Amino acid sequence: MxxxxxxxxxxxxxxxxxxxxxxxxxxxxxxxxxxxxxxxxxxxxxxxxxxxxxxxxxxxxxxxxxxxxxxxxxHFPVTETVSTSEQVENQFMEWMLRADTKPGTLINELELAREFNVGTTVIREFLNRFQRFGLIEKRRKSGWLFKGFTQDFGIELFEIRQMFELRSALAFARLPKNASAWTKLNAIELQHHELLDTIDTKFHDFSDLDNRFHRLINGASPNRFIDDFYDIITLIFHYHYQWNKRDERVRNAVAIREHLDYIAALKSRDLEKVNSACNQHLASARTTMLEAFSRK
Structure with a gap:
């Protein structure tokens, strides 16, 4: 960095x-x-x-x-406060969301490298991380093929996410008052209020904010295995279900308010409140995901 x-x-x-x-x-x-x-x-x-x-x-x-x-x-723009690999990840996810990428879409390394202003090696390394999960397939002479995933795949991964995030949320609430995570939480809380005030025109921006919020919580309980496939969790829960464009602004506004309740629970350090806010928000995310699959 x-x-x-x-x-x-x-x-x-x-x-x-x-x-x-x-x-x-x-x-x-x-x-x-x-x-x-x-x-x-x-x-x-x-x-x-x-x-x-x-x-x-x-x-x-x-x-x-x-x-x-x-x-x-x-504030400095978010794009100026993250590493190159994180920027590529955020740009790729935004590209998938805004381009309405569907299973069967071909992904061209060179085109992405030019669009993201990075080398093709950076793009290739990023895509390789998805290949072993069967979500992206390398095609000779034709780049990469985005294969998508099934509802069962999403549900199985959700179960892992729910267990790990609840564990992390409880760990977050136990952090000492001088931990840097609290300062980061204050900053991201302010960004939630700012986005809620401009939700009518900037509701697409929720995807990045959602990703950074959940990564902050999960950072309270580091786990190399969870970190390794959190990109897949991001793809499914923070981007894929948003391919359902119906009521997207309304759904994102609701999710922002759930995040603010979640943040308030974390700040209270009341473990029962944290447990309730975390489970309520993840239950909403699961419902949104299932609705997206039903409308594909």
């Missing part, structure tokens, strides 16, 4: 933290911010300097005081 990507990611997280502070309250110390954001003190100082420049904080001695809430425009 490039250093400027780390900085931009830390700055966005710092904006999320700033949003939780009342005007006039001091920011935590550089040491505390470094631990909470998971970055060096040098990166923290650079991020605070930008807050100064944008007049979102003021200097009082050696401390910084919150003076103004951040606007959506203050």
């Amino acid at each position: 490039k250093s400027d990507t780390v900085f931009k990611q830390a700055f966005n997280q710092l904006l999320g933290l700033l949003a939780t502070l009342p005007t006039g309250q001091a920011l935590p110390s550089e040491n505390v911010l470094s631990a909470r954001l998971g970055v060096s003190r040098t990166t923290v100082r650079k991020a605070i300097a930008l807050l100064d420049q944008r007049e979102l904080v003021s200097r009082v001695g050696k401390t910084r005081i919150a003076v103004a809430p951040a606007t959506p425009a203050a």
Whole structure:
């Protein structure tokens, strides 16, 4: 990950933290911010300097005081805060969603590389991860064939997702108050409110936000095996079921509100509330998925 990507990611997280502070309250110390954001003190100082420049904080001695809430425009775009591999993943998923990609679609490495502005090797490595699950097949001289998947495949994978995410959500609620995940959760909560305010014209943007939200939760309980096929989970639950275009704006608005309830439960640290919010949201996702299969 490039250093400027780390900085931009830390700055966005710092904006999320700033949003939780009342005007006039001091920011935590550089040491505390470094631990909470998971970055060096040098990166923290650079991020605070930008807050100064944008007049979102003021200097009082050696401390910084919150003076103004951040606007959506203050954040660096998501595409500038993720690694190349993550960008390719997000672009590929958006390509599938917006192009209304169906089973039987041919995927051309060179065309995708040009569209995503990356090398063909990066595209090939990404597609290879799907091949072993039987969702994409390599064709000689004709690129890749997207084969799709069955309802049974989706249900089986959903069962794994549900077990793992509930475990992760409960682990998230037990994180110490100074864990960087809470700052990231504040930032992503703000993005949910911003998207809900513009849902009529930006409802397609929910796919990326949904993906990042669930990855944040699952990050509280790392598991190399789950991480290995989470891309497949993303494909099915965050993109595939949205090929059902009926009531997409309404469904996404409902899902955003469920996310906000989920976030509130996590912040409460009440494990019963977390269990309830997690299961309710995943049950809705499962219903949406099954409805999509029934309308294919």
